[in-house]
Amino acid sequence: MSPRPLLSRQTSLAVLAALAVAGLAGVRPQSSRKVLGLSAIAVGLLMRQIFAGAGRKLITDPAALPKSEEYDIIIVGGGTAGCVLAARLSEDPTVKVLVLEAGVSGKSLLLSRIPVGFSLLFHGKHVYNLYTEPQTNAENKKKYWPRGKMLGGCSSINAQMAQYGAPADFDQWAEIVQDDAWSWKNLRRYFTKFEKFIDDPDFPDVKSANKGKGGPMRIGYHSTVSEGSKDFIKACINIGIPYSPDFNAGLGTRGVNRIMTYIDESRTRVSSESGYFTDEVLARPNLKVVIQAQVTKILTEKVGNEVKATGVEFAKSQDGKRFTARAKREVIVSAGAVHTPQILMLSGIGPAEHLAKFNIPVVQDLPGVGSHLVDHPVVDIYFKNKHNDSPKHIKPHGPIEAIKLVGSAIQYLTTGRGALANNFGETAAFVRTDDPKLFPKAKFPATIADSTSGPESPDIELFSTPMAYKEHGAVMFPMHTFAIHVCLLRPLSRGTLRLNSANPWDAPAMDPKYLSAPEDVARLVRGIRLILRISKEAPLPARLDLADASPMLDNALDAQSDAALANLVRARVETLYHPTSTARMAPRAVGGVVDSKLRVYGVRGLRVCDASIFPEIVSGHTVRCCCCSACCELSVGKSQNTSQGNQIASPTAGHCKPVYDD
Numbered sequence: 001m002s003p004r005p006l007l008s009r010q011t012s013l014a015v016l017a018a019l020a021v022a023g024l025a026g027v028r029p030q031s032s033r034k035v036l037g038l039s040a041i042a043v044g045l046l047m048r049q050i051f052a053g054a055g056r057k058l059i060t061d062p063a064a065l066p067k068s069e070e071y072d073i074i075i076v077g078g079g080t081a082g083c084v085l086a087a088r089l090s091e092d093p094t095v096k097v098l099v100l101e102a103g104v105s106g107k108s109l110l111l112s113r114i115p116v117g118f119s120l121l122f123h124g125k126h127v128y129n130l131y132t133e134p135q136t137n138a139e140n141k142k143k144y145w146p147r148g149k150m151l152g153g154c155s156s157i158n159a160q161m162a163q164y165g166a167p168a169d170f171d172q173w174a175e176i177v178q179d180d181a182w183s184w185k186n187l188r189r190y191f192t193k194f195e196k197f198i199d200d201p202d203f204p205d206v207k208s209a210n211k212g213k214g215g216p217m218r219i220g221y222h223s224t225v226s227e228g229s230k231d232f233i234k235a236c237i238n239i240g241i242p243y244s245p246d247f248n249a250g251l252g253t254r255g256v257n258r259i260m261t262y263i264d265e266s267r268t269r270v271s272s273e274s275g276y277f278t279d280e281v282l283a284r285p286n287l288k289v290v291i292q293a294q295v296t297k298i299l300t301e302k303v304g305n306e307v308k309a310t311g312v313e314f315a316k317s318q319d320g321k322r323f324t325a326r327a328k329r330e331v332i333v334s335a336g337a338v339h340t341p342q343i344l345m346l347s348g349i350g351p352a353e354h355l356a357k358f359n360i361p362v363v364q365d366l367p368g369v370g371s372h373l374v375d376h377p378v379v380d381i382y383f384k385n386k387h388n389d390s391p392k393h394i395k396p397h398g399p400i401e402a403i404k405l406v407g408s409a410i411q412y413l414t415t416g417r418g419a420l421a422n423n424f425g426e427t428a429a430f431v432r433t434d435d436p437k438l439f440p441k442a443k444f445p446a447t448i449a450d451s452t453s454g455p456e457s458p459d460i461e462l463f464s465t466p467m468a469y470k471e472h473g474a475v476m477f478p479m480h481t482f483a484i485h486v487c488l489l490r491p492l493s494r495g496t497l498r499l500n501s502a503n504p505w506d507a508p509a510m511d512p513k514y515l516s517a518p519e520d521v522a523r524l525v526r527g528i529r530l531i532l533r534i535s536k537e538a539p540l541p542a543r544l545d546l547a548d549a550s551p552m553l554d555n556a557l558d559a560q561s562d563a564a565l566a567n568l569v570r571a572r573v574e575t576l577y578h579p580t581s582t583a584r585m586a587p588r589a590v591g592g593v594v595d596s597k598l599r600v601y602g603v604r605g606l607r608v609c610d611a612s613i614f615p616e617i618v619s620g621h622t623v624r625c626c627c628c629s630a631c632c633e634l635s636v637g638k639s640q641n642t643s644q645g646n647q648i649a650s651p652t653a654g655h656c657k658p659v660y661d662d
């Protein structure tokens with residue numbers, strides 16, 4: 001399918017835009033002031049043309065909210081799940097919904113819209129620039145954890161890889177929460193209802209019947225893919241990893257293929273904001289979205305013997321005025337796996353002993369809040385690209401690469417193709433580390449305890465990127481490179497998220513305890529061995545310079561012992577940005593925070609809906625499950641009758657049913 005250009009062929013605008021990108025990427029040619037000036041104009045023009053409508057109807061001044069207004073539902077955080085919730089709940093014109101989002105509109109940020117731009121947002125003001133506690137099993141290093149601070153949340157800054165996990169992951173969820181509503185056979189409806197896939201003649205193997213056609217999130221194969229990644233797929237098939245026509249078809253997620261992306265035909269990012277907060281949705285009189293509004297506390301009241309959430313306190317800045325908003329029915333916290341448990345604890349909902357340390361009055365002693373933190377760790381393996389055709393100019397070193405970047409920007413704006421339409425994570429191979437074909441017993445005699453959700457579920461994912469990078473893209477290699485990464489999908493290590501202080505503006509203390517389970521290290525070592533084998537399989541050796549002896553490269557790792565590779569894992573491990581399970585949906589007796597309808601135990605009128613609620617981390621990428629949880633949760637909210645005022649769901653009301661079929 002030929003791409004629809006982002007703009008009509010307005011070459012002059014494209015040149016300015018290219019300079020804008022160059023300026024934003026930090027190029028400083030001699031006439032840097034001129035370049036930056038032009039960049040500013042270009043950004044302005046681009047903003048006007050591309051983002052027309054973004055920001056309209058968003059409220060920046062909380063004082064503009066009518067003082068006596070009460071809302072049926074207040075959503076804390078307009079991120080991945082928050083936008084879905086708000087759009088769906090406000091479909092009913094009788095339900096008044098207020099969204100409070102700490103950041104700005106993601107649609108208004110150029111680097112969020114261009115698929116390749118997201119890592120350039122890191123360390124900037126539109127991202128929470130968080131660091132973990134020192135990781136004792138990973139050379140005591142603190143790890144950078146960026147989280148999106150804008151509408152769309154992390155879906156506005158992520159790598160746009162659209163893969164949803166393995167079917168058995170959700171059957172395990174249902175088993176943990178003792179509610180079949182979360183099983184694969186029930187949830188799969190939400191998975192297809194959310195997506196919009198249009199048959200693509202270039203990908204005839206994708207079975208149309210398995211795909212959603214009318215959902216708000218456009219998915220497809222619209223990203224640019226490098227030749228190296230195409231060779232990676234062939235090499236995987238040649239060593240016995242089966243080709244998967246569609247990772248999300250429900251037949252299981254094992255196999256190798258190019259990965260679908262949340263990128264539309266005009267080659268722009270599809271976030272939950274762009275998918276769900278359309279102009280039509282934002283124009284609803286019963287939906288109010290306040291941006292740059294940080295919720296500092298959930299307000300609760302005693303009603304008889306019960307505690308009820310009645311609203312929230314929020315502010316625009318640490319020293320700014322505190323505002324309050326009241327919720328007649330519910331407060332739904334969707335601030336993500338880091339900030340949701342922080343907000344709960346700041347509000348007195350969490351482990352009583354921990355809250356006492358900060359003199360926070362205990363509203364509900366819930367030891368599970370902030371416990372069970374789990375993340376997908378990843379280790380990158382670097383190779384030299386002997387064709388010298390990687391898109392390293394997207395972070396230009398010197399004037400020649402800056403000129404190439406201008407060319408790429410023109411190409412992107414006029415044709416939708418080229419380096420700027422790349423999402424980095426181009427392909428994926430989902431495998432099991434006990435697969436005898438890939439890890440024969442003779443060579444891999446040790447048995448590693450199974451951590452998968454079922455016999456057809458993977459425990460590692462290999463994915464390729466068109467070039468190597470370090471420190472989340474901040475450090476690029478001087479030569480042309482190619483990288484293959486191993487991500488541990490089902491780690492056994494569990495960590496915690498705790499408060500650092502009672503100040504809502506301080507970051508919480510995140511300790512994922514990476515690699516504390518020895519099995520996690522062993523699996524990643526197997527993943528590295530598999531990557532090295534793939535790198536030597538045709539056709540990759542024709543593309544990679546496997547003889548280059550540079551210490552920056554990993555071709556020679558084969559000779560290393562498992563112990564040495566384990567050390568490399570400890571030195572290199574980073575996040576794949578998927579923290580989950582800090583307000584788990586599970587029985588209270590086993591540390592759960594919410595029930596299967598996402599209601600916080602012991603507090604009426606309070607739910608959580610985001611990556612925090614995952615009973616276990618899925619063996620895949622997490623955006624979809626956040627949106628899906630929102631759809632599922634939503635059916636509960638929709639089943640309530642607003643005329644009931646403070647009433648909340650009865651235990652039998654509002655089971656997870658397919659809301660789109662309403």
Ligand SMILES: Cc1cc2nc3c(=O)[nH]c(=O)nc-3n(C[C@H](O)[C@H](O)[C@H](O)COP(=O)(O)OP(=O)(O)OC[C@H]3O[C@@H](n4cnc5c(N)ncnc54)[C@H](O)[C@@H]3O)c2cc1C
Pocket residue numbers: 076077078079080081082100101102103146147148149150151152153154155157158159160161162163293294295296334335336337339340343425576577578579609610611612621622623624626
């Ligand atoms: C760099 C990166 C790459 C990733 N790549 C992929 C990928 O390719 N595919 C994939 O499926 N997943 C990917 N993920 C993971 C995925 O994006 C997240 O798991 C998912 O988006 C989380 O959604 P959420 O709703 O839980 O939270 P978020 O999307 O983080 O939403 C939380 C929202 O709450 C707001 N907020 C926080 N605190 C407050 C407060 N006190 N008051 C008001 N608002 C607040 C935030 O600003 C944010 O908008 C990636 C993540 C990152 C960061």
